[in-house]
Amino acid sequence: MFLSSDKLAELLLDYGDVIRLGIFGHTHMDEIRLLPAKGAGRGIAIKMVASISPVHGNNPSFTVAKVGQSSALLRDYEVIAASNRSGVASKWSREYEYAQSYHEAQFSPTTVKKLIGQFENDRGAKTAVSQEYIRDYMVGNKSSALEPFWPLYVCSLENYTAKAFAACVCPAGK
Secondary structure (H helix, E strand, O other): OOOOOOHHHHHHHHOOOOOOEEEEOOOOOOEEEEEOOOOOOOOEEEEEOOOOOOOOOOOOEEEEEEEOOOOOOEEEEEEEEEOOOOOOOOOEEEEEEHHHHHOOOOEOHHHHHHHHHHHHOOOOOOOHHHHHHHHHHOOOOOOHHHHHHHHHHHHHOOOOOHHHHHHHHOOOOO
16 A cells, blocks of 8 residues: 555545546655546556655666656656766766656556556566566665565555455455
8 A cells, every 4th residue: 555544545536526636745655546536436546656765776767758748647757867866976867768668658647557457467567567566666776675466466566445455365266
């Protein structure tokens, strides 16, 4: 879970017919989430941007995004990262670009759902798309620790309540 309660997610979903994108910062990790559709909504794609502060071992980074004016969807984004955690003699360069890495030009509820589906079908984190996400998770490519917990982590990407997460991790009958 990326929130301490379901309240913010529920509030966002209550207005899911107009809210199309959520951008959250200061998580120290570069992540995606999907708040699934509720009622007339389409679901809400969530982009969690990594931090410029290296407190949790990540290299400092920032995200540059293109947002569609009328659609309020990310058309693409790129993560720019420092070459080291200290900032001393650091060089800033592109860590990755969403469209290039995930072969999707738009970051939308539909494309994020498709991406999560690919992760769900790859429980061993062996496909190129899963490996790319694992590499991008912690800026500076120090995220191999995510691999052993991949199926659990993937369950967190679109199951924001404790009940939904538990059902994903421990499906009925297993």
